[in-house]
Amino acid sequence: MLLLRDAVRFSWHALTANTVRTFLMLLAMSIGVGSVVILTALGEGARNYITNEFSSLGTNLVIVIPGRSETSGGDPATMLGVTERDLTLNDALALTRHPQVQRIAPLNIGGAEISWQGRKREVSIQGTSAEFLKLRHWEMSQGKFLPDTDWQRPKSVCVIGINIRNEIFGAHAALGKWLRIGDRRFRVIGILASEGQSLGIDVSDSVIIPVASAQSLFNVPSLFRIFVEVKTREAIPKVMAFIKNTLRDRHQGEEDVTVITQDAVLATFDRILTALTYAVGGIAAISLAVAGILIMNVMLVTVSQRTSEIGLLKSLGASGKAILKLILIEAVLLSSLGAAFGFALGQAGSWVIRYAFPVLPAYPPTWAMVASLLVALITGILFSLLPAKKAARLNPVDALMRR
Amino acid sequence: MIKLENIHRNFQVGDQTVHALNDITLTINDGEYLSVMGPSGSGKSTLLNLLGLLDQPSSGKYFLNGNDVTELSEDMQASTRNKNIGFVFQVFHLIPRLTAAENIELPLVLAGIDEKIRKQRVSHALESMNLIERAEHKPPQLSGGQRQRVAIARATIMQPSVLLADEPTGNLDQKAGLNVIETLEQLNQHGITLIIVTHDETLGARSTRSIRMLDGRIESDNIASWTG
Incomplete structure (x- = not known):
């Protein structure tokens, strides 16, 4: 019986003797495998990106968004063209009363130009409260976060991200400086250490000011979001119901806010993007199958090119099984x-x-x-079975006659 | 010993049946030097393929060293071919990507013989064929005579009892051809049964027994007087 080691050596010789053919087959196979790896990496990357984005918001979060995501036909308010009520600071304050609420933070977002000693930049401004730091799991690098005072009272202080600090203040100390935001001046009281993206805003590129200041700066009475951190995961449904009821009472019986949990959002995105990853992986797998068919074609050509060699091996005492082994090993090596x-x-x-x-x-x-x-190996073997069997069945007399 | 009993071999060509071998009965003793001659299409190559187990008879029995080899499975026939029969072809049939030594080694590799023993036997064969300096050369770098000597070394490396040669000098000039024939005859003198298929009358005349074939039949079977 032909030893496996010798069979591998023989097949290896056959591969290295025909470099062009071997190179082309390797190219086809590696493009197939490579595209699966790259495309799934992209899909997985997108999934991780979105997941990180949302999980960096905090834990056990309930988010209140103004407006209703569902519409009901019979609502007289819609008929009259009345838009939903704004979410106000008082709404947010009303939500603090639930015992299961750990902390709560309102959020207002706007863009403004900031400047200091002639250095200017357009940045996104987040107006919020002292609780926001812990809610978002942010870290301070210098100074303090917003003071824990009455939300309703504007205060001319700001906390800046690390990028802002570097770009605006450069080598100067930033703490205690007066930063111009829009047409007002705010004293820098802290610098954030955290980095990374969330809600599409880079933390290190943010400027955070008290919510009342943001409302007057942007001249909007409403809030963009209310973030509610619930004490335990189990209490989330109860707190959600409480938020809905409270806000309905405050909004004249109208349910005009959307309350979502970050888990629900995450799970949805996770499902969508996992499906997407499978889909692109599947599309890429087609190229693997194409590579498999190419391997079959090339192996068939190989078998007919080497017909006389196969005939010779048979005349030297190679059984059909040994020929099958040699051709399959060649395919396995290739794939x-x-x-x-x-x-x-x-x-x-x-x-x-x-x-x-x-x-x-x-x-x-x-x-x-x-x-x-695995698919590469299996297609390689599967698609060379046919040529290998063809080779094994070759009649040695005919095979030897062919040159 | 080779014994053929009422061997027929038919080929289907279109709707015609061609009797390539028609009722061949033949006994060849161990150590004989036999030439098979005849015009093209007389069935001499078919006879050689059949003797070498590359082809199956349509009917009849073939005994090799007393065993009925027509009854053997494909695997067993391959193994019998490997151990008992050596082939030498007109076109050498060397694998061009392998060196002379590797070509000679092939039957040993197919038999699954240990590498150490293989190397010893190959170097011994190279020596007896005067090919030592050519061991690492590939066939395209060898002369025709050298190639055929490599092929003979390969055919005899398993020490078979029968050596089948199909026009072994057909692709060689006279000098190289003579050298090859002398090599084959030397092997015969050491006991191997040598069967040569040839067109060449002078070559046929060198053998101790000569068979002439015509239309699938043995026309004459002359045992020449041994002249030495």
Whole structure:
């Protein structure tokens, strides 16, 4: 019986003797595997990006958004063209009364130009309260966050992100300086240490001021969001009901706010993006199948090119099984090499994506890597079974006659 | 010992049945030097393929060293071919990507023989074929005569009892051809049964027994007087 080691050596010789053919097959296989790895890495990256975005908001969060996401036909208010009521600071204050509410923070968002000694920048301003720091799990690098005072009273203080600090103040100390925001001046009382994105805003590029100041700065009485942190996960439904009831009472019996939990949002995005990852992975897998068919074609050509060699091996005493073994080993060597190259290609591609878009954690998921390698091997073997069987069945007399 | 009993081999060509071998009965003793001659299409190559177990008879029995080899499974026939039969072809049939030594080694590899033993036997064969300096050369770098000597070394590396040669000098010039024939005859003198298919009358005349074939039949079977 032909020893496996010798069979591998023989097949390896056959591969290395025909470099063009081997290179083309490796290319096809590695593009297949590589595209699966890269595309799933992209999908997974998008999923992780969104997940991080939302989970960085905080834990056990309930978010109150003005406006109703559902409409009912018979609502007289809609018929009269009355828009929903704004979410006000008093609404937010009313929500603090529930015992299961750990902390609560209103949020107002607006854009404004900031300047200090001639350095100017357009930034997004977040108006909120002292609780926001803990709610968002932010860290201070210097100074203090907003003071815990009456929400209704404007105060000319601000907390800035690390980027703002570097860009506006440069080498100067920022704490205690008066920063111009729009047409007002605010004293810098703290610098945030945290970085990263959330709600589409880079924390290090933010300026945070008291909510009342933001309302007067942007001249809006309403709030953009109310963030409510619930003490325990189990209490979330109760608190949600409390929020809805309270706000309905305050809004003349009309349910004109949307209350969502961050978990629900996360779960939805997670589902959508996981499906997306599977989908792109599946599309990429088609290229693997194409590579498999290419392997079959090339192996068929190989078998007919090497017909006389196969006939010779038979005349030297190779059984059909031995021929089958040799051709299959050649295919396995090819597809595993191709898979390995494709894997490297995929990893390199993912690295390039991560390098080019640092916010996107484009790491290929383990299942996709394992699956692409397995599919590569299996298609390689499966699609060369037909040519290998053809070779094994060759009549040695006919095979030897052909040159 | 080779014994053929009433061997028929029919081919279907279109709706016609061609009798490539028509009722061949033949006994070849161990160590004989036999030439098979005849015009093209007389069935001599079919006979050789059949003797080499590359082809199956349509009917009749083939005994090799007393065993009925027509009854063997495909795997067993392959193994019998590997151990008992050596082929030498007109076109050499060397694998161009392998070195001379690797080509010679092939039957040992197919038999699953240990690498150490293989190397010993290959170097021994290279030595006896005068090919030592050519061991690491690939076939395209060898002369025709050298290629055929590599093929003979490969055919005999398993120490078979029968050596089948199909026009072994057909692609060689006279000098190289003579050298190859002398090599084959030397092997025969050491006991191997040598069966040569040839068109060449002078080559046929060198053998101790000569068979002439015509239309699938053995026309004459002359055992030449041994002249040495």
